Amino acid sequence: MAKAKQRVHPLEDLIRTERIPHIWCPGCGVGTVFSACLSAIKQTGIEYRKFTMVSGIGCSGRGAGYARLDSFHTTHGRAIPFATGIKMANPELNVIVFSGDGDLFAIGGNHFIHAARRNMDLTVICINNFIYGMTGGQVAATTPHNAQSATTPYGNPESPFNLPLLAIASGATYVARWTMIHTRDLTDTFAEAMAHRGFSFIEVLSPCPINYVRRNKVKLMDLVKKFQTHTIIRNDADPRDLDLDFEKGVVLGKFVDIDRPTADMLYEEIRRRRAG
Amino acid sequence: MKYWRAPLDINEIPIVRGIVHIIADRCKGCGYCIEFCPREVLAFSKEFNKKGYHPPMVVSDGCLNCHYCEQLCPEFAIYTEEVPPVAGSPSP
Structure with a gap:
């Protein structure tokens, strides 16, 4: 084992190893999604200095701090406005917004719909752990109906957001969901x-082992296995069928992949026309 | 691997083998790699790492270098590498 320690993990060049171990709890899915995101950066073959990672506040908001890229850890809910600014200042950059459901859809909900409407060329990764994990497990806009949380001890009376439907309705040009x-x-x-030009939105379902799993009296492995057994992969599904209901089966896949002029292209066009 | 009949080209196709590397001190003992390894190569070890968790250990040589543990690990604590294939070696 001492010998294995000197070997190098394949993602070692993309993580700030001096900040590892990260703060995410044992069994938290954010680490896995973060690792998938870094693998994807590697897979695209684009040089690392062309990437920027922006995140807001929350457990998944820590992601930007662990990536060895130019990265921003912004104020609560304002990851998308910062990313918009970066993209408009330097349209060459590939801007990734790595944040959670509370940051993107409750506190920053308005920014999300307007960035999607403008078709800002961003890649928005939303880690949906069904709860406000970092602040102690309060009910969120994505908590499933009847689920327990710190503020709904008798079950959540509300219905959660259907995030892909919201993104599609707002005008996102690439929408997918996985676990x-x-x-x-x-x-x-x-x-x-x-690689897609335009507003890309990917929702990733992930367990919160402390504040969601334990409070709802399910086992972590059972919930993670449910992600395998109670999900259906159906590309181009009707967005109205994408609500989060594990009894019915949660639909995964790629739902939208269209081309539409992006905000920076349209702005550049107007600027050029104005300049003559 | 058990076959209901031996494939005709079993002696011709080289079988990819992997070796698992574990960075024990990064592990937080969530057990995803152990639970989801399709070849059941890993198990919890009795030893503690420096944070007090039980890291996984390799208990069989069945690794086929699928990288699933590497992709699933939230802690960047495990990865696999291919070992050079030996042509004509039968699968264990």
Whole structure:
């Protein structure tokens, strides 16, 4: 084992090893998704200095701090506005927004729909762990109906967001959903989304072992296995069927992949026309 | 691997073999690699690492270098490498 320590993990050049171990709890899916994201960056073959990672606040918001790329850890909910600024200042960059469901859809919900409407050329990775994990497990906009949380001890009376439907309706040009257990599909989808020109949105279902799993009295491995057994892979599915209901089966796959002029292209066109 | 009948080209196709490397001190003992290894190559070891978790250990030589443990590990603590294939070696 002492010999193995001197060997190098294949992603070692993309992680800030001086900050490892990261803060994510044992069994947290964020680490797996982060690893898939870095593998995808490697898979695209684009040089690393052409990438920027932006994240907001929350457990998954720590991601930007662990990537050996130019990265920003921004204020709560404002990952997309920062990323928009970066993209408009330097359209050459591949901007990745790596954040959680609370940051992107509750606190930063408005920014998300407008970036999708403008078709900003961003890759938005949303890790959906069904809860506000870092602040103690309060009910979130993505907590399933009847699920327990710190603020809904008798079950959640509300319905969760259907995130891919929201993204499609707002005008996103690439929308997909996977779970953290589908690592190969996830890596390929990330790489495809980074290569895609336009607003790409990928929702990744992931377990929160402390605040969601333990409070709902399920076992971590049971929930992760449910991601395999209670999901259906159906590309181009009707977005109205994409609600989060494990009893019915959660639909995974790539739902939208279209081309539309991006915000920086349209801006450049106007600027050039104005300049004559 | 058990076959219901031996494939006709079993002696011609080289079987890819992998070797598992574990960075024990990074492990937080979540057990994903052990639970989801398709070849059941790993198990919890009795030893503790420096953080007090039980890291996995290799218990069989059945690794086929599928990289699933490497992709699933949230801690960047495990990875596999291909060992040069030996032509005509039967699968264990």
